[in-house]
Amino acid sequence: MLRTALRNVLAHKARLLMTVLAVMLGVAFVAGTLVFTNTISDAYQKSSQKGFQGVDVAISPDKKDDDSAIPGDAPRLSQQVLDKAAKAPGVGSAYGVVNGYSALADKKGDLLGGGFSNRGGNYYPGADGKDPRYTMAEGRAPKAAGEIALDSKTAERGKYKAGDSIRVSVDGPVRTEKVVGVFTTDDGTVAAGGTLALYDTVTAQKLFAKPGQFDEIDVKAAAGTSQATLKSEIDKVLPEQAKATTGKKLAKDQAKVIEEGMSSMQTAMLVFAGIALFVGIFIIVNTFSMLVAQRTRELALMRAVGATRRQVTRSVLLEATFVGAVAAVVGLAAGVGIGALLRSVLNSTGASVPDGPLVVAPTTVLVSVLVGVVVTVLSAWLPGRRAAKIPPVAAMNSVHAAPTTRGLVVRNTIGSLFAAAGVALVVAGAGMSGSDGQGPMAFGAAVLVIGVFILTPLLSRPLIAAVSPVLRIFGMPGKLARQNAVRNPRRTAATASALMVGLTLITGMTVIAGSMQKGINNMAADGLKSDYVVSMGGDGVRPLSPEVSKTLAKVPDVTAISPLRSSPARVAGDTETLMGVDPKAIKELVNVDFTEGSFGALGGTKVLVDDKIAHNNHWKVGSAFPVTYEDGSKGRLTVGGVYEGNQMVNGVMLDSATVTPHMTTVADFQVMLKTKGGATQDTQNLLKKTLGDNPAIKVQNKQDLSDEIAKAFTLMLNMLYGLLGMAVIVAVLGVINTLAMSVFERSKEIGMLRAIGLDRAGIKRMVRLESLVISLFGGVLGIGLGVFFGWAAGELIASELPTYEMVLPWARMGLFLLMAALVGVIAALWPARRASKLNMLMAIKAE
Known part of the structure; x- marks a missing residue:
């Protein structure tokens, strides 16, 4: 055997x-x-x-996670901690580390590193005058304000060398620094395309922390001291909110x-x-x-x-x-x-x-x-x-x-049960909220696809019969193609199902992506009245200097402006974020509906809270609650209004003048503004010019915000198209395989057709039309299932994004159907050619 x-x-x-x-x-x-x-x-x-x-033990802030702790991050490490660590037994050397955001512009004014990771740090020289983390390849280390050193990859991309000037932005305003050195580093983010700029320690502390403060302290062990021994010694000198790690x-x-x-x-x-x-x-x-x-x-x-x-x-x-x-x-x-x-x-x-x-x-x-x-x-x-x-x-x-009637009845019954169960599970999942419905929906989708696959032989006859009038146009080859496509429904079903799976996923994802884009546009339109939102580059939540809003407020075209300040706090026992705004301008910049109160109540200790927070805490207008600010001081706030929160505006909103004195570092995460002429390209250019054409600052209108959010979905969708292309290629091979073997199987029949007068062109047309019909059958099933799954997934998304609106991409679905037809035409080229070249006498003799 x-x-x-x-x-x-x-x-x-x-x-x-x-x-x-x-x-x-x-x-x-x-x-x-x-x-x-x-x-x-x-x-x-x-x-x-x-x-x-070069690090045997690292000391970092350690935040206690309990109700008594001050809101916000643990305090940075002081110079005293560094001095004590340096004197601990077994320590060879110790140096302080300061990190922060530092955007660098190339010589054209564009952002270097593409916003992936733009970091700044400090050069901390040891007793030998060198920092073991960095090796100077050109020039020297920065020693004073106005000096900067670049990593070698960034210097190469930006075409900078020692002695050049470079435009830098840390928190908004543009700084011009002198490049005094170029260094090499093993930093993984730099190797992955990020940028790293080094300042002297005093300057770095002013830019990223506060004088005398460090984000981390790295310690090198003396000869003969293990990391475990060194850690135990350092643990003895650490303050309460600090920890040591080997x-x-x-x-x-x-x-x-x-x-x-x-x-x-x-x-x-x-x-x-x-x-x-x-x-x-x-x-x-x-x-x-x-x-x-x-x-x-x-x-x-x-x-x-x-x-x-x-x-x-x-x-x-x-x-x-x-x-x-x-x-x-x-x-x-x-x-x-x-x-x-x-x-x-x-x-x-x-x-x-x-x-x-x-x-x-x-x-x-x-x-x-x-x-x-x-x-x-x-x-x-x-x-x-x-x-x-x-x-x-x-x-x-x-x-x-031929399969028995009983076998077909059993198959169709099983397929119907699977399909019904799949539809029921998907619909049930769509009726749930958030992640609760994901499990039932995913399982239901798999069951439904299996059910449809089992039922495809049954579905093939009516769907293929529906295109009979079109096939009649092609005469006898068209009639034969239809009969061949339904002759072996199981084989046709299996071939079409391969294409169906790929198109189901592609169509479903396209429906979701288009609907998400519409929902994001609606969100921006419904939540914002402002013409522009100004923020730092990267993830958009980096600290923005208060000077930015002051600079923009001086522009004559600006009619309303409000910086948004974010400060962690403990509100009624829970950790919340306080959003400081300008109470006079905010009503001109955001669009919210109030269930109680209005913007007029905002000011002093009176705050506005979204409906979810109010519901969870059983608050209404006039309710007072305790608050622990970021600096640890305590107070009481009163609910002046309850509004319906959305994706753009939510949380506890209060007067900036109330929250600013309690912030450890005063900074904005966004600035909203409205202008006389509305959102125009000229106004946008004027605002950018006012801010010094800073590559690190984004000045975005509503459409820009929508496009930025949607860009991630578009990129993901294109990647998915590429990955799913593999499944479509496999499906093409399936159609070729089926047709080639079908031609071999029907050699005698093709020989007879040739003998009674069907020419080679007719044979080719017959095979091509059969392939086209099978591919379109799979395409119709795939697009239909994709739309259904797109609707169901959209119902889940709508529970988290109320502005979500289902959009059917008719043009793309037409393109997908055309692609299915193209698959059929391409897949039939070789089998059709092979069928037309069969010797009729030899084919008639074939067993």
């Missing part, structure tokens, strides 16, 4: 090629994902470990964070690899079903001469094992190439990855081989089992035994 199985594989090389390609693509995706994420993770881990080589633990924790970050990316990419493999299953089942059908007499003869059912099944599975193994090995090799390519693509986008070898772990090899073999063998099991169950005499009499 082993020899027979191998002979059959070698005898049907061309027929099994598509199966090998389908499995290979899925395996290559899996292997490429594992190689890529393992390589990136390994490179970052090694880079971070280098960064901790360098080994820091490196281990950092490695864990990197691994977790890569794990989420790996999981997401493996999901799409799984989709490609799932689509490939349809091809494998189809291929082996047809191979078994074509060898029915051969298998029956084997049964007649003594082969058992188990041996027949085993021979089919041995073929599948061989095919899967070949596909897995080729896929693994291709996957290694894909992993290397993905790293190169990542580097070409500017997000450079630390240098390191390509990592092909033993796990990657094992998983790739197992996936290839297991998926193929499991997919071939059902056709093999079906072949073994055919009685020898029946098989001898009929090569193609």
Whole structure:
């Protein structure tokens, strides 16, 4: 039986090629994902470990998480803590670390680093005058205000060298600094495309902290002192709100964070690899079903001469094992190439990855081989089992035994139950809120797809019959194409289902993305009256100097302006964020509906709270509650109004004059403003010019805000299109496979058609139309399911984003249907050509 199985594989090389390609693509995706994420993770881990080589113990602030603690972050470390740590037994050296945001402009005025990670720090010279963290490659370290040192990668990208001037922004206003040095560093964020600027310690403290304060203290052990011993000594001199951590633990924790970050990316990419493999299953089942059908007499003869059912099944599975193994090995090799390519693509986008070898772990090899073999063998099991169950005499009499009526009834009943259960679960999940409905909806979606797949033979007849009038235009080839498409509904269903899965996901995601964009636009329009929102670059929540709002307030075109100040506080026992605003201007800048009170009540100790906070605390207008401010002082506030919160405006709103005295660092996170002429390009340019054409500051109108939020969805959607493209390619292979084997199976019939007058062009047209019909059938099912899943997911999103509005992207759905038709046309090229070239006499003789 082993020899027979191998002979059959070698005898049907061309027929099994598509199966090998389908499995290979899925395996290559899996292997490429594992190689890529393992390589990136390994490179970052090694880079971070280098960064901790000079640190044996790190001292950092430690916030106590209890109700008695002062709101906000733990206090920074003082010079006294540094002095005590430096004198502790076993200490070789100690240096203070200060970090913050520091945006650098290139010589064209654009932001260097693209906002990925723009950091500033301090150069802390030791007894030898050097900071062990940084090695000066050019010039010297900064020693006074107005001097700066750049990392070598940033200097190279910005074309800066020692002696040049550079424009810098820390909290809004533009500063011009002199580049006095260029240094090298093992910092992972710099290696990944970020920027790092160094100042002298006194200047860094003024910019990022306060004089005499540090964000961290790094300690190097004296010779012969272990990290554990050093930590125990330092613990003795630490204040209450500080903690010490060994360098080994820091490196281990950092490695864990990197691994977790890569794990989420790996999981997401493996999901799409799984989709490609799932689509490939349809091809494998189809291929082996047809191979078994074509060898029915051969298998029956084997049964007649003594082969058992188990041996027949085993021979089919041995073929599948061989095919899967070949596909897995080729896929693994291709996957290694894909992993290397993905790293190169990542580097070409500017997000450079630390240098390191390509990592092909033993796990990657094992998983790739197992996936290839297991998926193929499991997919071939059902056709093999079906072949073994055919009685020898029946098989001898009929090569193609039609499925029984009872079998079709059972299949349709099971499919209907699955589909109904899937719809019920999806609808039930859509009726829930937030994450509660995700589980039922995901499970219901899977059940519904399975149900539709089971029902596709039943659905194929009416849907394909619906296009009969169009096919009649093509005469006899069109009529034959329709009959061929419904002749074997199971095969047609399996082929169409491969395309259906890919288009379901693509359509669903497109519906969600378009609806999210509409919801975000509605949110900006409903929540804001202001013409512009000004904020720092990056994530938009970095501290903005109060000077920015003062500068903008002097612009003649500005009619209303309010800085937004955020301060953590403990309100009625819970941690909340107080939002300080200008009580006179805020009503002109935000749009909220009040359930009680109005903006007129805002001022002094009277505050406005959103409806959720009011509901949770049973507050109404006039309710008073205790507050602990950021600096630890206590007071009482009174509810002056209750408003309906939205995504743009929510929380506890109060007069800036009330909260500012209690802030440890006075800064704004946004400035809202309204202008005479409304939001125009000229006004926007004027505001930017007023702020010194600062690359670190964003001046955005409502549409800019919407576009920025939507950009993330668009980027994600484009990535998903690319990843799902793999499933569509596999589906194309499935259509080619089905048509090629169908042509082989119908050789005698095609020969007869040629003999009675159908020319080669007619044969080609017949095969192409059949392919087109099958592809459009899969496209219609996929788009229909995608719209349904998009609606259901939108109901969940709407519970979190009230402005969400479902939008059907008719143009894109038409494009997807056109793409399905194109798949059919392309997939039919080779099978149609092959069918038209069949020798009619030889085909008529074919068994």
